[in-house]
Amino acid sequence: MSKENQAVSAAYAGLQQKAALVRQSRHEKPLLLVGTATCGLAAGAAAVLKTIKEELARQKVEATVLEAGCMGHCYAEPLVIVYKPGFPPILYGYVTEGIASRLVIDFLAGDDPCLEFALGALEENEFLPALSDFPRFGVEQKIILENCGLIDPENIMDYIAHDGYAGLARALQLEPAAVVAEIKASGLRGRGGAGFPTGRKWETCLGTPADEKYVICNADEGDPGAFMDRTIMESNPHLVLEGLIIAARAVGADRGYVYVRAEYPLAVKRLALAVEQARQCGLLGENILGGGFGFEVEVFQGSGAFVCGEETALIASIEGEPGIPRHRPPFPAAAGLYGRPTVIDNVKTLSFIPSIINRGADWFKSTGTPGSPGxxxxxxxxxxxxxxxxxxxxxxxxxxxxxxxxxxxxxxxxxxxxxxxxxxxxxxxxxxxxxxxxxxxxxxxxxxxxxxxxxxxxEDDCMVEIARFFLDFTQKESCGKCTMCRLGTRQMLDILEDITRGRGRPEDIDLLLSLAEDIKAGSLCGLGKTAPNPVLSTIRYFRDEYEAHINEKRCPSLMCQELIAFYILPEKCERSCDACVGSCPVEAIYNNADRIKVIDQQKCVKCNSCVDACPPQYRAVIKLSPPELVAEREKENK
Amino acid sequence: MSGEVTLTIDGREITVREGEKLLWAALDNGIYIPHLCADRKEEKPDAACRLCFVEIEGRPQPVTACSEPVAAGMVVNTRSERVDRLAGTAFELLLSSHRLDCGKCAANRSCALQKIARERKFKLKVTRLRTLDRNLPVDDSSPVVTYDPNKCVLCGHCVRACRRQGGGVLGFAGRGFERRVTTFGGASLAAAGCSGCGACAAACPVGALTAKNVRLPNAGAKR
Amino acid sequence: MELTDQEITTSREETKKILPQYPGRRGDLIPILQKVQEKLGYVPAPAMEEVAAYLGITPMDVYSVVTFYNQFRLSPPGKRQINVCMGTACHMRGGNIILDSWKRRLKIDVGQVTPDREFSLERVACVGCCTMAPVTVIDGEVHPKVTPTRVDGLLFSFGMKIEKEGGKH
The missing domain is CATH 3.10.20.600 (Ubiquitin-like (UB roll))
Structure with a gap:
């Protein structure tokens, strides 16, 4: 073993020892983990955390309380995990302040584990069902999310105690080319969307001689409806950081960036903290773990532009320019940030790296399909x-x-x-x-x-409306540089808006298809090239819904506001109940002579409040499409 | 890299400087390819207007000629069904947001859009698409140029011309459909420190920036 | 928007305090603008001019960047910033209805500030709280599963009097 490799082994063993001590001392007392990722906080985790701390003080119970990330069971937030000696670790869901106090009083001060609030145990036991008995457990396999929600994201020692940074220690003892070869052999494909082989990107970068090279973690998760990267960064930021440092080692970069959306303040905070802690532990900076390799990372906040998820736009943004994509080639792996070879990988891609280095390419390939391992x-x-x-x-x-x-x-x-x-x-x-x-x-x-x-x-969701929603999004997020995307998506949006408002023309479907094809073939960057997909797929599978909007001016899913009207069925209305009247934000509901409720269609803003307010035993408020049906019904009832 | 390469465009053998972009190689040899944003003086192409598509044998998809360096033995076709269709769509998209007023327009007969329509037999009219008039105010404040943003096709020639003159008064602002050529804070040209050199009007290919009836120090630079 | 002399002086002075923390490379532009906005709540023209001079670029270059990114504001925000999430999950669960409710109650459109400068209303693309849809973020705090009634409740908790004025819509 070379001198450097010995130094790395010794330095890492030292860190592991320290981490083991921290972990040991933590389990001497009962331990409570409260999920405080953004989803948990939105559901009220901060109040739960406060209650737990106050109740512990009141009951004079000694316990450690830590904030953890997200376990993935967001539907049941806030989540609390309780480790108490003599019991299996138990996960509690839908925890309110009341339940939080009871956990402290009954379970920690007393010995009643309050199983009525438990979702399950984290391990097999004799008391209660374990999470592994859930049907989802048979389907799930956690590599990246393994420790999310179970470790303290703000303490590097917790990560190291779970074998964190072991992959980096190993990578430092390998030749850069060997690290690249391992990733290439694993068949890992980039998880940012397009699925480009990660190893090939690294190989290009490694093989391009330059005075400086960069690695960038793309954490500009802008897709509406996606929150994987946010959760990983909030729950296990060191995993991402370790992946990035290994990437830097592999391609020979001395500087890196984590490009995170400013809309994710908690992720920014936890990443910045992770960088600081890694530096203090000698895992960043000059001569990392004594192995002779140096690397620095900066957390860069994206300023709210979806297009910056495109790698050349992201580069422009770090360079201080508007996030406008550039023509490729050259690809960033050959000429990227400041014209230097640059590897840009998604959060999830980088999160796979430590375990691939640790357990090998064959282990990684044993999961997934031959073309898409993992x-x-x-x-x-x-x-x-x-x-x-x-x-x-x-x-x-x-x-x-x-x-x-x-x-x-x-x-x-x-x-x-x-x-x-x-x-x-x-x-x-x-x-x-x-x-x-x-x-x-x-x-x-x-x-x-x-x-x-x-x-x-x-069944309540309209497929034309969802296509319109996405085109509205891409249209707003288009950088505006190239004609196809700037004006093409705008034309498509205008057509879709006409259709959802009942003003579509029969030839519009063909026009959408034709524009979509040209925008896909003719746009400058990936945003434009993929922007028509939501429209193409909805026409392909749900053409009948487009036709109903265009030909019958009707929204089959009763969603498009201008094609529906709200109506109260007189025979179902319970006259003495005023629930709908009180719920209406614009006072559009009145009593007729028989005290039956009627909606003033001129005033109605179609907010759905009355549908929600009408007690389930009556279900008197319905939606009709096209709206003219209301007048017909009213005539029939006279 | 001072060598020369020989390639074939539309069946003709052409020899040009190594590293030259296809678009200039074709134009310099009298072969027309529609284009708006390409600028010979810029090292990196914008590739923004999406008009200059050509077919290169062996490539699955048409490519933009402004961004493609020539290569020895390359076989290029400037016309094909796919290429004409892409250029046609890009052209109609540009027209849909360009206020058509040819009769009264100062650029009538010298307009690049008219030339493209003539060369490719495109209609100078929006037929399939919706008209996207942005209805922006015309800036008539400068003594030398008039700026009608409703005619702008965002090719960027004026921005680069202004920069080369040392002005840096004009630039792009906003994004998406809202992207526009404007001044700092959206001020009028007169209030934005415009020196009145007229380079922008000389560079504008479509009559969005036009010279008033005065002698321009920079006139004659028209492309 | 016209700035008062006081506002011009303040924005120049605050910006000048921020600038020396950065080496002055073009790549510092966005972090500097973020810092300026953090301090002032928006990026006024005098601040952009200061930044341009410091980095050796034209004010127009700064303006291009400020107008490109959603994050930057050209005018001061309200005391409370209301951001309505318009991500997919929120949209499918009635996000536009919630946005309409805010507009109706505050009597402003997206991107505007109430005349008393108490509230500003924005839409955000997705805050990643899709499991809590529809959400509204007020001053950084995420409010889950918002309904039109909850909008009224929140405004009430901020001390705003709500007049129900049906018939105007």
Whole structure:
């Protein structure tokens, strides 16, 4: 073993020793982990945390309270995990301030684990079902998310105690070319969307001689409906950082950036802290772990432009320019930031790196499909019982993700489609549910892996409206440089708006298809080239909905505001109930002579409040499309 | 890199400077390719207008000629169904947001859009698409030039011309459909420190920036 | 928007305090602008001029960047900044209805500030809280599962009197 390699081994062993001590001391007392990623905080985790601390003081119970990230069970936030000696670690969901006090009083001060609030135990035991007994456990396989929600993201020692930075220690003892070769052999494909082989990118960068090189973590997660990267950065920032340092070592970069959206303040804060702690531990800076390699990282905040997820636009942004994409080639791996070779990888791509280096390419390839090895992380949102984050092997079917992990559609509604890949992706119908998901199957079906946002749509969601929503988004986020994207997406949006307002023309569907084809072929960057996908996939699978809007001026899903009207069924209205009247924000509901409620169509703003307010035993408020049906009904009732 | 290369464009053998972009190689040899934003003086092409598509044998997709360096033995076709269709769509898109007023326009007969329509037999009219008039105010404040942003096609020639004159008064602002050529803070030209050199009007290919009826120090620089 | 003399002086002085923290490379432009906005709440023209002079670029270059990115404001925000999320999940769960509710109650459009400068209203692309849709972020705090009634409740908690004035829409 060379002198440097010995130094690295010794330095890393020292860190591990320190981490083991921290971990040991932590479990001497009961330990409570409160999930305070953005999803947890939105659900009230801050108040839960405060209650727990106050109640512990009141009860004079000694316990450690830590803030952790997100375990993926976002539907049940706020989440609390309690480790108490003599009990298995238990996960509690839907924790309110009241439940939080009871956990302290009954479980920590007393010995009643309050199983009525438990979601499950973290390990097999005799008391209560474990999470591994959930149907989703059979589908999920966690590589990136393994420690998310279980470790303290603000303490590097917690990460090191879970073998953190072992991959870096190993990479420092290998030749850069050997690190690149390992990643290339693993078949890892970039998780930012397009699925370009990561190893090939690194190889280009390594092989391009230059005085300076850069590595950049692309954390500009701008897809609406996606929150995987945010969660990983908030829950395990050191994992991302370790991946970036290994990338730098592999290609010979001495400077790097983490480019995070400013809209993710907690991720920015936790990453900045991670960088600081890594520096203090000798994992950043000059001569990392004594191995002779030096590297510095800066956290750069993106200023709110979706297009900066495109790598050349991201580079322009770091250079202090508007985030406008540049013509490729040259590709950044050959000439990127300040004209120097630059590797840009997504958060999830980098998060795979430490375990690939640690466990080897063959281990990584044993999961997933031959063309797309490894796992995929999906953010599940929309009309799903269990929304949140999941990680499944590539090749898992949509069916398993929607029904086994997500537990299906709530309120007994019917599944309609799943939107994958955000504004660059598409909507897949029920017939695609059995399709195994990987990079290639998705693009074949007209969608795209994208970065992993998955929004489930049910029978109440209009497919023309969702296409319009995405075009509105891309149109607003287009940089405006190239004609196809600036004006082409604008034309498509105008057509879609006409259709959702009942002003579509029969020839509009063909015009949309023709424009879509040209924009895909003729745009300068990936944003424009993929912008038509939501429209193409919805026309491909849901053309009948477009036709109903155009030919009958009717929205079959009762969603498009200008094509629907709200109506109260007189025979179902319980006259003495005033729930709808009180709920209406614009006083559009009045009593007729029989005290039956009637909606003034001129005043109605179609906000849906009365539908929600009408007690379930009456269900008197309905939606009609086209709106003219209201007048017909009213005439019939006279 | 001072060598020369020989390639074939539309069946003709052409020898040009190594590293030259296809667009200039073709134009210099009398072969027309529609274009608006390309600028010979710039090292890196904008590739923004999406008009100059050509077919290169062996490539699956048409490419923009302004961004493609020539290569020895390259076989190029400036016309094909795909290329004409892409250029046609880009052209109609540009027209849809260019206020058509040819009869009264100062650029009538010298307008680049008219030339493209003539060469490629495109209609000078928006037929399939919706008209996207932005209805922006015309800036008539300068004594030498008039700026009608409703005619601007965002080719950027004026911005570069202004910069080369040392002005830096004109630039791009906003993004997406809102992207426009304007001054700092959106001030009128008169209030924005414009020196009145007229280089922008000389550079504008479509009559968005036009010279008033005065003698310009820079006139004659028209492309 | 016309700035008062006081506002011009303040923005120049505050910007000048920020500039020396950066070496003065073009790449510092966006971090500097972010710092200026953090301090002033927006990026006024005098601040842009100071930054341009410091970095040796034209004010127009700075203006190009400021108008390109969503984050930067050219006018002062309200005391409370209301950001309505318009991500996919929020949209499908009625985000536009929530945005309409805010507009109706505050009587302003997106991008505007109430005349008393108490509230400003913006739409944001996605804050990544899709499982809590629809959400509104007020001064950095995420409010989950917002309804039109909750909009009224929030405004009430901020001490705003809500007059129900049906019939105007």
């Amino acid at each position: 796992t995929a992380v999906f953010a599940l949102a929309g009309k799903l019982v269990n929304t949140g984050l999941t990680e499944v092997p590539m090749g898992t079917t949509l069916n398993q993700v929607v029904y086994d992990v997500g537990s299906g559609i709530p309120k007994g509604k019917k599944f309609k489609a799943v939107q994958i890949g955000g504004p660059s992706g598409g909507c897949l119908p029920e017939s695609a549910l059995d399709m195994p998901i990987d990079f290639d199957s998705l693009s074949g079906a007209g969608a795209m892996m994208g970065s992993g946002g998955m929004v489930v749509l049910d």
